[in-house]
Amino acid sequence: MRTFKEELKKFLPTTCEELELRNWDSLDIIFVTGDAYVDHPSFGVALLGRLLESRGYKVGIIAQPLNPEDIARLGKPNLFFGVTAGSLDSMVANYTASRKKRKSDDYTPGGLNNRRPDRAVIRYVNMIQQVFKDVPIVIGGIEASLRRFSHYDWWSDKVRKSILVDSKADILVYGMGERAILEIAKRLESGKNLEGIRGTMIWKSSLSDELFNGLTVHHLPSHEEVSYDKNAYNRMFREIIQLTDPHRDVALVQKQDTRYVIQYPPSPPLTQKEFDELYLFPYTRRVHPFYERLGKVRALEVVKFSITAVRGCFGGCSFCALTHHQTTHVISRSVDSILEEVKLLTKHPDFRGTIVDVGGPTANMWSTSCEVRNSHGQCPKNCLHPRVCRNLEHDGGAQFVDLLRKIKSVRGVKHVFVGSGIRHDLILDSPNADYVISALVDFTSGQLKLAPEHAHPHVLRLMRKPPVEKFLDFKRRFEEFAKRKGQRKYVIGYFIVGHPGEGEDENIYLKDFIVAYLNYIPQQVQIFTPTPGTASTTMYYTGIDPFTNEEVEVVKSERVRSLFKERIVNRSKRDEYRAEITD
Structure with missing residues (x-):
C-alpha cells in the first residue's frame, strides 16, 4: 500500500515539503491559478504543467492564493510565474447575470465562493510583484485571452484597457497555450527576449521594425478612440476577429495611452500527434491533497471520467x-489515443464503469474538416449560419457514433454518454441523420441537452443560431427513436433571454413557443451576460451588429431582464409579466 508521501509525489508540488520529497532546491516554473489544483486535463494549469514536466522542467502550482505570503511559499522560480484566473473569467465566476455576488464556486474546495478575487489576474500579478521584483510574469487563460485588447467590461460599464497593460505582466499567452508556453520557457532558459512568439502579446513604449520580423502590421483603433466612438469599437472587434488567424501573418497593434500592445499571429493548431500526447500524461484525476482536505471540488466530479476528443x-x-x-x-x-485514455480510466480506483462524456466544445465536430480553412484560414463566411457551408467536410457525426461504440466495447466500460454540446443542424444536414440520432439515444443519460437558445427568427439571426424548426425536427426524431427502443429519453433545450435583439415581443414569442411545443417548463434559462470578447457583448455595448452595421435593440434594465426570465420559468405568473414590463 502506498504511503501518503508516495501519493503526494504523483502530483506537481504545491508546498516546500513536496519539493523536499523530490530533493529539489527550486522550481523552474510556478503556476498561480484561481481554481483549486485539480490534476485533470480539463484544467489548463494541470495540462500545461504536465506538458512542461514532460520536457524536463520542474513545475509547481499555487492555487487560490489569498495573500503575498501564499505566493512566496514555493520560493522564486528560475524561469517565470504563470498566472491565470482559472477555468472562468473571475467576474463571471463571482457574479450572477443580475450582478449579485455568487454564493458558490464549483472550482473551490467546499463549493464556497470565498477564494477567487475579482479581476484575479491583476490581483495575482500584483501579489507576485510585491514579493518578487524581477521574475518574468506570463499571464494566460480565459480571463487574459478575452481581455487582451480594449474591451467593454459589463461589471464596471466601461471600456477597459488591455489586461496586459493593467496588470503590467511581461507577456500574455492567448488561446490554447501549449506551443507558446514551451517557447517562452525555452527562451528564458537560454536568456533570449520574448518578442515575436506566436500566440502571445507584449507591450512596448515605442515601436520598431525589429519587433515584427517581416510580419504585416495592422493598427487597430486606439483605446481612446474605442472608448468614446462606438463605431470605432465595432471596427476594432471586427478586425480582431478577421485578422487573428494562424494562416495570416498579421501582427495587431493597439495604442493604449503612451504604450502599445502587440498581438503576434496565433500559434498553428496542434498536430493530431501533439494533441494526443496531452491527454496521456500521468494525471491522477484527483484534487491535490493540500486542497482536498478543504472540501470537495464539484467541477472535478462533473468531468472526472470524461474524454476530450475534439x-x-x-x-x-x-x-x-x-x-x-x-x-x-x-x-x-486519434481513435487509438482516445481508446488508450479509456483504458487508463478503467484502471482508476474510483472508476465504476461510466464515461460521463466524450466530446469537447461541440462533440459531433470530431473528424470534421474544411480544406479552405486548413489551407487559407477562416473565410468571411460563417460555417453553419445561415446554413451549413458546402465546403465543410462532415458526416453529421457518424464517425463520432462509431467512436462511441468502440469506447463502449473496451473491457470495464459499462456506459458511455455524450454530455458535450451537439450541433443538431450539423446532424440534420447529413444523409446520416437518422443513423446518428438513433445512436445518440443509446448514448444519452435520460435527457439530451441541446441549445436552441431562442425561438424568434430575429434573435436567432443575431445569435448566429439555426431556425428553431430544426430543433423541433431533431427533438421529434430523437424522441420517436427513443420510444421505438422502449426508452424514456427526451431532448431538453437551453434558452437565453435578454440577448441583444430581444424586446418585449420577442420574449413573448419565446414564451408562446415553449407553451405550444414543449411539454415542460424549462429550468435551463439564463439571462444574457455580456462577457468580454464576444459579438453579442459588442452588440450590447454599441447597439449595432458589428458584422452588418444594423441597429440592434438592447434591453439593459436588470429588472426587465429578470422579468424576461421569470416569464419563461414561472408558468403561474406568465400572464402578469407583460403589464409589469411595459409599465
Missing part, C-alpha cells in the same frame, strides 16, 4: 467567446 469550434455563435479564444480551427484526437 478542440475548437467553427459554430460562430455570437454569444460564445470560443472563436476569440481558440479561433475556428478544429482538431481531433
Whole structure:
C-alpha cells in the first residue's frame, strides 16, 4: 500500500515539503491559478504543467492564493510565474447575470465562493510583484485571452484597457497555450527576449521594425478612440476577429495611452500527434491533497471520467467567446489515443464503469474538416449560419457514433454518454441523420441537452443560431427513436433571454413557443451576460451588429431582464409579466 508521501509525489508540488520529497532546491516554473489544483486535463494549469514536466522542467502550482505570503511559499522560480484566473473569467465566476455576488464556486474546495478575487489576474500579478521584483510574469487563460485588447467590461460599464497593460505582466499567452508556453520557457532558459512568439502579446513604449520580423502590421483603433466612438469599437472587434488567424501573418497593434500592445499571429493548431500526447500524461484525476482536505471540488466530479476528443469550434455563435479564444480551427484526437485514455480510466480506483462524456466544445465536430480553412484560414463566411457551408467536410457525426461504440466495447466500460454540446443542424444536414440520432439515444443519460437558445427568427439571426424548426425536427426524431427502443429519453433545450435583439415581443414569442411545443417548463434559462470578447457583448455595448452595421435593440434594465426570465420559468405568473414590463 502506498504511503501518503508516495501519493503526494504523483502530483506537481504545491508546498516546500513536496519539493523536499523530490530533493529539489527550486522550481523552474510556478503556476498561480484561481481554481483549486485539480490534476485533470480539463484544467489548463494541470495540462500545461504536465506538458512542461514532460520536457524536463520542474513545475509547481499555487492555487487560490489569498495573500503575498501564499505566493512566496514555493520560493522564486528560475524561469517565470504563470498566472491565470482559472477555468472562468473571475467576474463571471463571482457574479450572477443580475450582478449579485455568487454564493458558490464549483472550482473551490467546499463549493464556497470565498477564494477567487475579482479581476484575479491583476490581483495575482500584483501579489507576485510585491514579493518578487524581477521574475518574468506570463499571464494566460480565459480571463487574459478575452481581455487582451480594449474591451467593454459589463461589471464596471466601461471600456477597459488591455489586461496586459493593467496588470503590467511581461507577456500574455492567448488561446490554447501549449506551443507558446514551451517557447517562452525555452527562451528564458537560454536568456533570449520574448518578442515575436506566436500566440502571445507584449507591450512596448515605442515601436520598431525589429519587433515584427517581416510580419504585416495592422493598427487597430486606439483605446481612446474605442472608448468614446462606438463605431470605432465595432471596427476594432471586427478586425480582431478577421485578422487573428494562424494562416495570416498579421501582427495587431493597439495604442493604449503612451504604450502599445502587440498581438503576434496565433500559434498553428496542434498536430493530431501533439494533441494526443496531452491527454496521456500521468494525471491522477484527483484534487491535490493540500486542497482536498478543504472540501470537495464539484467541477472535478462533473468531468472526472470524461474524454476530450475534439478542440475548437467553427459554430460562430455570437454569444460564445470560443472563436476569440481558440479561433475556428478544429482538431481531433486519434481513435487509438482516445481508446488508450479509456483504458487508463478503467484502471482508476474510483472508476465504476461510466464515461460521463466524450466530446469537447461541440462533440459531433470530431473528424470534421474544411480544406479552405486548413489551407487559407477562416473565410468571411460563417460555417453553419445561415446554413451549413458546402465546403465543410462532415458526416453529421457518424464517425463520432462509431467512436462511441468502440469506447463502449473496451473491457470495464459499462456506459458511455455524450454530455458535450451537439450541433443538431450539423446532424440534420447529413444523409446520416437518422443513423446518428438513433445512436445518440443509446448514448444519452435520460435527457439530451441541446441549445436552441431562442425561438424568434430575429434573435436567432443575431445569435448566429439555426431556425428553431430544426430543433423541433431533431427533438421529434430523437424522441420517436427513443420510444421505438422502449426508452424514456427526451431532448431538453437551453434558452437565453435578454440577448441583444430581444424586446418585449420577442420574449413573448419565446414564451408562446415553449407553451405550444414543449411539454415542460424549462429550468435551463439564463439571462444574457455580456462577457468580454464576444459579438453579442459588442452588440450590447454599441447597439449595432458589428458584422452588418444594423441597429440592434438592447434591453439593459436588470429588472426587465429578470422579468424576461421569470416569464419563461414561472408558468403561474406568465400572464402578469407583460403589464409589469411595459409599465
